[in-house]
Amino acid sequence: MLPFLKVLARNLRQGPSTDPFPFAPTYTPARFRGRAELDAEQCILCGICRHVCAAGAIQFRAAEDGSGMEFRVWHNSCTYCGLCAHYCPTKAIRMTNDWHLSHKGEDMYSFAETKFVKLGQCAECGATIQPRPAAIVEKLGARYPERFMLCPKCKRETLANHAASRKVIRVEEAR
Known part of the structure; x- marks a missing residue:
């Protein structure tokens, strides 16, 4: 008779089987994709993140004084797909696993994360270049670090001078 009473009694003995969220902190899995976060020290302003963002949530704006770029992620537009993090060459x-992104409706147009990424300077002429994080200089510019911190124009001149000097040495060796 009334089999649901057995099920009800068993469920009352076992307790809740769902998350205790509104009343207690909930468990967040380690690989949960929450909001995107930028480490401005590692960014090289390549723009790949903006290019792969299907929602158009990532924007770059140049600073008025020309000292860098402002990186902005609009959390209202972000779909948390993780493509920006996947394709970022410098990681x-x-x-993050932060999913606490609720806000008031009136804050809709200001709910964004903004970071400032400072531009680098050419070691020779002082022109502004893409940022060169120390970890990238150590990894990629280990052989010729002085060339790695040059603007394209100075790098071409340095490489042309280097090639010309090697050509002169080979011509002298041939004589």
Whole structure:
């Protein structure tokens, strides 16, 4: 008779089987994709993150004084797909497991994360270049670090001078 009473009694003995969220902190899995976060020290302003963002949530704006770029992620537009973090060559963007992104409706147009990424300077002429994080200089510019910190124009001149000097040495060796 009334088999649901057995099920009800068993469920009352076992207790809740769902998350205790509104009343207690909930468990967040380690690989949960929450909001995107930028490490401005690692960013090289390549723009790949902006290019792969299907929602158009990532924007770059130049600073008025020309000293850098402002990186902005609009959390209202972000779909938390993680493509920006996946394609970032320096791993400057990562997806946090922070999912507490609720806000008032009136804050809709100001709910964004903004970071400032400072531009680098050419070691020879002082022109502005893309940022060169120390870890990237150590990894990629280990052989010729002085060339790695040059603007394209100075790098071409340095390489042309280097090639010309090697050509002169080979011509002298041939004589």
